[in-house]
Amino acid sequence: MITFKTLSSGITVLTLSNDHATAEVSLYGGQVLSFKPKNKNDIIFVSKKSLFTPGKAIRGGIPVCWPWFGPHATEKDFPVHGFVRTTQWSLVSSEENRKCTTATLECSSSPETEKFWPHDFTLSLTVSVGKNLELKLTTKNDDRESVSITDAFHTYYRISEIANVSVKGFDGTRYIDRVGGRTEKNQEGDVVISGETDRVYLGGKKCVVSDLSAKRTVTVEKDGFPDTIVWNPWIDRSKAMVDFDDDEYHCMICVEAGSALDNKIDLAPGAKVTQKMTIVPRG
Ligand code: TA6
Numbered sequence: 001m002i003t004f005k006t007l008s009s010g011i012t013v014l015t016l017s018n019d020h021a022t023a024e025v026s027l028y029g030g031q032v033l034s035f036k037p038k039n040k041n042d043i044i045f046v047s048k049k050s051l052f053t054p055g056k057a058i059r060g061g062i063p064v065c066w067p068w069f070g071p072h073a074t075e076k077d078f079p080v081h082g083f084v085r086t087t088q089w090s091l092v093s094s095e096e097n098r099k100c101t102t103a104t105l106e107c108s109s110s111p112e113t114e115k116f117w118p119h120d121f122t123l124s125l126t127v128s129v130g131k132n133l134e135l136k137l138t139t140k141n142d143d144r145e146s147v148s149i150t151d152a153f154h155t156y157y158r159i160s161e162i163a164n165v166s167v168k169g170f171d172g173t174r175y176i177d178r179v180g181g182r183t184e185k186n187q188e189g190d191v192v193i194s195g196e197t198d199r200v201y202l203g204g205k206k207c208v209v210s211d212l213s214a215k216r217t218v219t220v221e222k223d224g225f226p227d228t229i230v231w232n233p234w235i236d237r238s239k240a241m242v243d244f245d246d247d248e249y250h251c252m253i254c255v256e257a258g259s260a261l262d263n264k265i266d267l268a269p270g271a272k273v274t275q276k277m278t279i280v281p282r283g
Contacts, residue, residue: 016101023129030089032062045158045252059243067149069260100130119143133279141267152258160214167191169207176200196234216283224275225257
């Protein structure tokens with residue numbers, strides 16, 4: 001079943017529910033805000049201080065970073081992580097079967113998006129809710145010129161306590177450490193967080209976010225996203241964010257499926273690409 005609600009800010013949120021799970025998706029930003037497997041706690045984190053204000057990105061959920069990841073390459077004043085997380089999307093189709101409930105959202109070029117990116121495009125996001133949560137992002141280049149994009153599903157996971165969480169699957173993987181510059185390093189063992197962390201892991205098909213005290217694991221599978229970004233703001237960066245509570249770094253970790261930094265995707269006129277991420281909860 002799919003139902004709609006409108007928040008006081010005017011933001012419309014879809015609720016997709018079935019026998020397996022319930023999820024919420026905001027049309028503003030095309031952003032998943034919640035995924036609760038039946039009788040379980042939410043897997044997804046949204047800050048209690050998130051602004052939910054048009055013009056500002058929602059702090060939490062699964063923001064879609066597109067058509068660039070991180071700061072714009074040349075324009076300092078352009079929005080970090082692109083502009084579709086502050087764009088209004090529309091629901092274009094939905095479907096339901098025994099296994100899942102699916103909604104497809106779309107946004108496309110407009111005079112507003114052309115201020116930041118002078119290209120015609122159609123971006124569609126398919127969210128399927130069942131035992132797993134599956135997201136598919138299809139970029140179609142409607143322009144007469146070739147375009148290059150970087151992107152990510154900037155997923156915020158709700159966790160019991162950062163000290164009890166590790167991310168498995170990157171032992172021996174090279175990564176770019178973005179804290180205090182940009183240095184390439186090698187991961188040894190599981191990823192554990194004990195300070196500000198902002199890393200782009202280069203490669204790997206899947207990883208597992210393991211939450212010991214919640215006795216829960218979340219496997220993140222991906223296709224078409226060569227990178228995985230792991231982010232926790234820790235103490236000072238948390239304090240610096242107006243839309244994030246000072247202590248919330250304890251109960252979130254971002255593990256993002258991305259095509260970031262130098263992993264640009266080139267699209268000829270008329271070409272399209274589909275990238276996929278599946279979240280598989282256990283426990
Ligand atoms: O994905 C990690 C990151 O790029 C960090 O550098 C950090 O700033 C974070 O995203 C959040 O970005 P935002 O623009 O949402 O504040």
